[in-house]
Amino acid sequence: MKVHEVGGGRPGGDTSHAEHESGTYKPVFVGSAKQELDELLTRYPSKMAALLPALWIVQHERGWVSDDAMAEVAQLLELTPAYVKGVVTFYTMYHQHPVGKYFIQVCTTSPCGACGAERVVDALLKHTRCGELGATSADGRYTVIEVECLGACGFATPVMVNEEFIESVTPERVPQILSQYL
Amino acid sequence: MGFPHASHAKETPVLSQYFGDPAARTVAGWKQRGGYVALEKALGLTPAEIVNVVKDSGLRGRGGAGFPTGLKWSFMKPGDGKPHYLCVNADESEPGTFKDREIMRWTPHALIEGSAIASYAIGAETCYIYIRGEFTEPLAVMNAAVKEAYAAGIVGPNAMGTGKRIDVHVHKGAGAYICGEETALMNSLEGKRGNPRIKPPFPAVAGVFGMPTTINNVETLVAVPHVLNRGAAWYKGMSHSNPKSTGTKLFSVCGNVAKPGNYEIEMGFPFKDFLYDLCGGPTPGRRFKAVVPGGSSVPIQTMEEAEATLMDYEGFVAQGSMLGSGGVIVFDDAQCIVKHIARFARFYAHESCAQCTQCREGTAWCTRILERIERGHGTMEDLDTLLDLSEQMTAKTICVLSDSCAAPIVSGIHKFRSEFEAHITGKRCPMGATAAA
Numbered sequence: 001m002k003v004h005e006v007g008g009g010r011p012g013g014d015t016s017h018a019e020h021e022s023g024t025y026k027p028v029f030v031g032s033a034k035q036e037l038d039e040l041l042t043r044y045p046s047k048m049a050a051l052l053p054a055l056w057i058v059q060h061e062r063g064w065v066s067d068d069a070m071a072e073v074a075q076l077l078e079l080t081p082a083y084v085k086g087v088v089t090f091y092t093m094y095h096q097h098p099v100g101k102y103f104i105q106v107c108t109t110s111p112c113g114a115c116g117a118e119r120v121v122d123a124l125l126k127h128t129r130c131g132e133l134g135a136t137s138a139d140g141r142y143t144v145i146e147v148e149c150l151g152a153c154g155f156a157t158p159v160m161v162n163e164e165f166i167e168s169v170t171p172e173r174v175p176q177i178l179s180q181y182l
Numbered sequence: 183m184g185f186p187h188a189s190h191a192k193e194t195p196v197l198s199q200y201f202g203d204p205a206a207r208t209v210a211g212w213k214q215r216g217g218y219v220a221l222e223k224a225l226g227l228t229p230a231e232i233v234n235v236v237k238d239s240g241l242r243g244r245g246g247a248g249f250p251t252g253l254k255w256s257f258m259k260p261g262d263g264k265p266h267y268l269c270v271n272a273d274e275s276e277p278g279t280f281k282d283r284e285i286m287r288w289t290p291h292a293l294i295e296g297s298a299i300a301s302y303a304i305g306a307e308t309c310y311i312y313i314r315g316e317f318t319e320p321l322a323v324m325n326a327a328v329k330e331a332y333a334a335g336i337v338g339p340n341a342m343g344t345g346k347r348i349d350v351h352v353h354k355g356a357g358a359y360i361c362g363e364e365t366a367l368m369n370s371l372e373g374k375r376g377n378p379r380i381k382p383p384f385p386a387v388a389g390v391f392g393m394p395t396t397i398n399n400v401e402t403l404v405a406v407p408h409v410l411n412r413g414a415a416w417y418k419g420m421s422h423s424n425p426k427s428t429g430t431k432l433f434s435v436c437g438n439v440a441k442p443g444n445y446e447i448e449m450g451f452p453f454k455d456f457l458y459d460l461c462g463g464p465t466p467g468r469r470f471k472a473v474v475p476g477g478s479s480v481p482i483q484t485m486e487e488a489e490a491t492l493m494d495y496e497g498f499v500a501q502g503s504m505l506g507s508g509g510v511i512v513f514d515d516a517q518c519i520v521k522h523i524a525r526f527a528r529f530y531a532h533e534s535c536a537q538c539t540q541c542r543e544g545t546a547w548c549t550r551i552l553e554r555i556e557r558g559h560g561t562m563e564d565l566d567t568l569l570d571l572s573e574q575m576t577a578k579t580i581c582v583l584s585d586s587c588a589a590p591i592v593s594g595i596h597k598f599r600s601e602f603e604a605h606i607t608g609k610r611c612p613m614g615a616t617a618a619a
């Protein structure tokens with residue numbers, strides 16, 4: 001199992017260049033997404049407070065948060081693109097690069113580690129053919145990352161596949177679980 | 183009931199009574215179970231009356247610090263002309279802790295009810311429930327419950343038909359342990375990076391959006407309706423060791439134990455009974471070696487200490503640790519303590535927000551040194567270096583994440599020194615755990 005450098009561990013690696021979506025950018029906030037944002041803005045006394053929810057809408061619609069999307073959000077909330085990027089990079093759940101169709105997060109913090117989380121990671125890497133943590137499988141289907149405590153330590157080992165939360169995963173269960181995400 | 187197992191006779195299920203019962207998730211189901219009676223009662227009292235009942239009950243914060251809840255609320259001055267806010271801390275990310283998750287999953291209306299009472303008591307018209315982004319199921323359940331509570335007129339511009347406004351909004355986090363620290367949570371809610379703020383000013387003076395704010399843990403707030411329904415004396419009666427620790431407490435139990443899960447007991451319950459009876463003891467053929475009883479941020483206990491502990495705020499301190507968040511992490515004799523302490527340090531290095539030098543550098547250096555020792559490349563001097571680094575990381579930073587990294591390291595070296603030395607002199611992990619790391 002590959003060990004992350006301290007402070008690293010984010011999927012995707014290189015962030016030195018701007019990440020633009022291909023072709024001409026189509027805004028996220030039209031139609032129902034715009035309505036959703038407008039409703040969100042009524043909940044807070046500042047526009048800035050809608051930033052995390054707005055980024056969630058982007059990720060939900062597009063699968064990741066591109067520089068173009070950050071610029072769109074910045075304009076809508078009267079912030080600068082640099083400010084938005086500063087916030088995006090602070091949080092681990094926003095993808096700054098496209099990821100596999102199924103984004104798989106496995107907890108390996110001590111309590112799960114004591115219950116065999118590392119073997120679950122190995123089984124996931126093997127059966128998804130990702131090979132290593134953070135890499136996307138050649139068929140574009142899976143990305144597996146190691147994460148810190150998912151707040152379900154009594155159900156070791158918890159695994160998240162996109163929005164789905166699966167408890168008590170063992171290496172033996174991995175092939176069957178993956179067969180539901182093709 | 184201590185989900186996922188059936189309730190044990192020695193448990194006192196107050197907050198967890200309806201865990202595992204999906205029918206409790208709707209407004210109608212909640213009302214059938216006695217829900218929203220306390221809110222109705224509360225809205226007929228003055229805020230000061232509510233604060234006094236909560237003060238009398240002895241309820242203390244369940245998020246980690248154990249601050250008296252009624253006293254915290256009394257710092258808010260309703261009627262000062264400013265908007266007030268309640269923040270509900272549902273960021274639950276402390277390794278070993280998974281109780282707020284079950285509260286929200288099974289009894290979302292308990293949290294809405296407790297939050298609405300607290301909002302009224304502190305003069306807040308708006309309450310934000312900040313839930314960590316990974317909690318997809320609790321988020322879905324809470325969102326549905328809030329929507330239903332609005333539709334039923336329980337919250338909103340005319341809460342329970344009293345003409346009082348209590349807005350409740352669910353806010354989804356995006357992955358960052360540090361956002362559980364109260365001022366980091368407020369920054370995050372404002373749409374900023376989740377960096378903790380320097381205190382003072384304290385939240386009651388200038389919290390979220392610069393306005394007077396109270397922040398409470400999920401478990402703290404769900405206890406409030408029970409206190410109002412059954413009275414401060416009843417709550418105070420659930421105290422078997424120290425009168426400063428009252429009520430029931432949910433403990434999440436994980437690691438190498440026969441029956442991991444949540445258990446609710448009265449304050450002062452013997453930890454030995456808890457571990458061997460309620461939690462079923464070790465898994466077959468194993469023995470317990472060590473316990474981290476209050477989430478990963480508290481000192482590790484030897485079994486001797488753990489077995490002598492009475493489970494309350496003072497009881498854990500008397501036996502070399504802290505109650506913390508109530509996340510009990512158990513390690514058995516097949517586990518390498520050095521490996522786990524190194525892994526804890528890696529957690530804090532990953533989660534440091536990097537504002538303070540001692541924390542940013544200290545957590546990273548401790549991780550490197552501990553991992554070196556674990557691999558068999560450490561020296562005896564490394565142990566002194568770790569203790570020295572830990573001292574520099576304690577009580578010197580903006581928040582206590584840095585102290586939290588140091589606590590397991592210092593206690594680990596003191597209480598399990600022979601395991602560290604065996605790695606150094608034997609130049610390998612004696613348990614053979616290294617290869618897997």
Ligand SMILES: Cc1cc2nc3c(=O)[nH]c(=O)nc-3n(C[C@H](O)[C@H](O)[C@H](O)COP(=O)(O)O)c2cc1C
Nearest residue numbers: 243244245271273274275362363364398399402583
């Ligand atoms: C690094 C750090 C992380 C924390 N994480 C949480 C958390 O996830 N949930 C929580 O309720 N409190 C957490 N706390 C404690 C909060 O800062 C705060 O004390 C608590 O929410 C207050 O609520 P209470 O008085 O009801 O306990 C954390 C504190 C620190 C320093």
Ligand code: SF4
Nearest residue numbers: 535537538541579581
């Ligand atoms: S102690 Fe660590 S986590 Fe806390 S503010 Fe300083 S750098 Fe950030």
Ligand code: FES
Nearest residue numbers: 107112150152153
């Ligand atoms: S340590 Fe794995 S979910 Fe908490």
